[in-house]
Amino acid sequence: MDERKRDSMIAYLRHRMEEFGIKPEDLAAVLASEPVAEKNARYRSATGDSWDGQGEMPQWLKQAISAGQSIDHFELSAPPAPTLQPKKRVDWKNDPFAGSPLARSNEH
Incomplete structure (x- = not known):
């Protein structure tokens, strides 16, 4: 944003x-x-219901599983940590076309 x-x-x-x-x-x-269970949720439904995986399975999850949905569908996974790749540095000092019309032809 x-x-x-x-x-x-x-x-x-x-x-x-x-x-x-x-x-x-x-x-x-x-x-x-906010309840701690919401912050430690392991499973979440599309409507925002959540379960931390402890205790009795909630009704919304039981119904989804009995309807054929896999429990894995509702499991929250930690987003993968982004791996930042360093940008490749380009050495323009030895560019034979630097400053020429050919070098500027790709600029829009």
């Missing part, structure tokens, strides 16, 4: 919070009180 869209969204949310009398502290309190 670019910076302008982000700023616009923040302004919109602040306006709506003022309109409904919601203070930033109220929002922070709600976010802090």
